Amino acid sequence: MDPIAATMRAVYDRGASSYAAATDDIGLFPGFEDELARFSRRLASGGSLLDLGCGTGRDVDWFAAQGFRVVAGDLSYRMLELVAGRTGEALGVQLEMTELPFGGSSFAGAWVCASMVHLPGCLLGQALHELYRVLCPGGAVAISMKEGRGEGWSAGKQLTEKRWFTHVCRDEFAGLLRAAGFAEVGTHPCPRPPWFVAEAVKPARGNSRSPDRSSAVSA
Numbered sequence: 001m002d003p004i005a006a007t008m009r010a011v012y013d014r015g016a017s018s019y020a021a022a023t024d025d026i027g028l029f030p031g032f033e034d035e036l037a038r039f040s041r042r043l044a045s046g047g048s049l050l051d052l053g054c055g056t057g058r059d060v061d062w063f064a065a066q067g068f069r070v071v072a073g074d075l076s077y078r079m080l081e082l083v084a085g086r087t088g089e090a091l092g093v094q095l096e097m098t099e100l101p102f103g104g105s106s107f108a109g110a111w112v113c114a115s116m117v118h119l120p121g122c123l124l125g126q127a128l129h130e131l132y133r134v135l136c137p138g139g140a141v142a143i144s145m146k147e148g149r150g151e152g153w154s155a156g157k158q159l160t161e162k163r164w165f166t167h168v169c170r171d172e173f174a175g176l177l178r179a180a181g182f183a184e185v186g187t188h189p190c191p192r193p194p195w196f197v198a199e200a201v202k203p204a205r206g207n208s209r210s211p212d213r214s215s216a217v218s219a
Helices: 003-023 032-040 058-065 077-086 119-134 172-179
Strands: 048-052 071-073 088-093 107-112 135-146 150-155 163-169 183-189 197-203
Touching: 003 077, 003 163, 003 172, 032 172, 048 088, 058 071, 071 107, 107 119, 107 150, 119 135, 119 183, 135 163, 172 183, 172 197
Parallel strands: 048 071, 048 107, 071 088, 107 135
Antiparallel strands: 135 197, 150 163, 183 197
């Protein structure tokens, strides 16, 4: 595990309960439930969904209530303990986004809310290639990121400890998605600047193209 990931895991293990208290209420985040609903409409009812960087399980609960089979994946074991304590509907898996422990074509969709932002920019391409690999053909992904430039350790609103944040321009991130093989790529700003959501689809069989591996570790 790289040093940034190891530090982030420790930060979230220590702050899991505080993070849950600060983020569990969807109403605290303007427009957020609309984003959840928008993405859910792109998925087949009852389909399998990966919540990648699931945190303490707020969004896991929401998707499970809509009838989706959810796999909750997170770097923090303590976060996954809290997910298990609040819902029996999801399988919890400790993981790193750059090396997902799932077979190819495992999920109908992937929801990546405010988690890929904690990767160094040089690893974003690799993480997107992994997402592409584990999605079924036709599977959809929604990823929220912070718009801008620069990366490093800074304090956020939900935790007092410093965390790693990577800012990226919307067009640049869309290019990384296309380089990973995704199609129907689009981005839109959130009502919570500087956040934006990027959406894309893994092409159905017969329309797919080989991902550009040369961009796997560029940002």
